[in-house]
Amino acid sequence: MILVTGGTGLVGSHLLFQLLKSNEPIRAIYRREKTLARVKNVFSYFSDDAETLFNKIEWVEADVNDIPKLQDAFKGVTHVYHCAAFVSFEPNKYIELRRINIEGTANIVNLSISHKVKKLCYVSTIAAIGHHSNPEKLIDEQTEWSPEDDNSVYAITKYGAELEVWRGTQEGLDAVIINPGIILGAGYWNGGSSGSLFKRIYNGTPYYTSGVTGYVDVWDVTNAMEQLMKGSIKNEGFILVSENLSFKSFFTKVATYLDVKPPTKEAKSWLLGIGWKLDWLNHKLLGKRRRLAKQTAKSAVSITNYDASKIKNSINFEFKSIDTSIEEVSKLFLKHL
Template sequence: MILVTGGTGLVGSHLLYKLLKTNDKVKAIYRREHKLELVKKVFAYYTTDYESLYQKIEWINADITDVPALQIAFKDIDYVYHCAAFVSFEPDKYHQLRKINIEGTANVVNLCISHQVKKLCYVSSIATIGHHQNPQQLITEDTYWNQDGDNSVYAITKYGAEIEVWRGTQEGVDAVILNPGIIIGPGLWHSGGSSGLIKKIYKGMPYYTHGVTAYVDVDDVVRAMVSLMESTIKNERFIVISENLSFKEFQDQTASALGVKPASKEATPLILGIGWRLDWLSRLFTGKRRRLSKQMTKSARSITKYDASKLKNTLGFEFKPMQVSIEENCQLFLEDLKKES
């Protein structure tokens, strides 16, 4: 039997759909009951028979930081896809990030060991891969990650989670780690993560930067996960990205697909510097969540280009072009917008 943690998230919900097409025995963990409807919504993008497919899932209400609840979820489990995580770049969320991303992953790994799980798939991030001094040099799985560098709190805790997975491989659990770029996919338009990017651009993002990072379609992430789990490959990591795009390129392509005006003002270092300081003051006096940290402004300007050759060469994997992904997802967003109005 298969267990999926984070079953109501972007990756988890799309993974469940793919798994259920070929597997009858799938368990999934959820924390908030109202998010279960999002899974049905995702299924409905791909099939009219989404209700019967959804009913095949054995849902377990659990938190990866709650070991007794996890013990129940792990009964009779052979394979685990660990998708659950907390995503935040707010410095004051560090302890919460540690608890969920590192301690939660340690709990999952420990139960994989004690239940003699055959294989574990962990969804990490390109945030845990190092950078080169030369921004034009492609980043690979072997690029050194400087633990003493100016890393975001999210990157630090996801890196710590990877350490827990590698520990598990030393204690008898076969594992694969995926490091996807910014994941684009439908369904969770109102979330604060990558799924919310299309909605933000639709509502209007006046500023752009020339920073570069990597993007990938959620379907490619899911296909890579399943392919690696079904293969004999073990105890290796893979960068999962389709293309390296500047933030301006992504915004322009998305705005065009949505039929809205693209960003027209460059967010210069001065503007970004003022922005994160004002955001810090707003947090201090109002208690509102941070929307722009110093680390985020640094990432917005940095040029980081990643190389997915290892995955392509190992599996003969082909990625969906980002232009196609953007157009498909924008179309689904606009259709959902009509339904809501």
């Protein structure tokens, strides 16, 4: 039995669709019933029989911090894909981020050990990888994380979650960790996923930033996960980045495939600095939700280039080009309208 946590998220839903091809029994965890419609929606993009596929999955309502329900979910499980996470860059969400990302992962690790799970795959992020002071130097799995850096609350808790997985490997659990870049995939056009970027660009945005980061297609993420879980590699981490692109280049490519006007104005670092300070002030004085944290503004102009050669060499992995990924996701977005 395969268990997937976070089955209603971007990675989780695409992973479930892929795993169904193997005809192995699959159990998936969800938190709220209304989120199940997202999975059916994703399935409908790639199959004319989405409902039948959806019903092949054994769905369990549980929270990663609800131990009794998790105990039931782990019965008979041999492999665990831990995709569940809380994604937020709002500093005031730190306690909730710790509870879900770190404590929740600790629970999944502990239950995997107690139920003698054969292997666990944890979905982390490139945000949990260290950075170089020299922006031209490639970041790889050996780049050291520094707690002294001005890391986002999300990055801090995902790094803490990784430590829980590594702790599990010291206690006998076989595991692999993946660190994907910005994941491009369809079906999640709102919220914090990359789909919201497609929606934002389609609706028109005049500004771009000068930063550079890594991107990867969601199917590359799920393919790498499945290959790593089925293979002999264990207790290793892998960066999953197809290409490093500037935000300007990414926005322009998406605008081209969506046939809309690309952004033409650069949001300079000083403008972003004013922006996050005003955002903080609105939060403090008016109680408004944070939309631009200091760390987010900084990353928007930071140049971070990632090296994914480890996954390529370890399992002879080939990434889909980001142009192809953008084109495919753009077509599904336009179909969604």
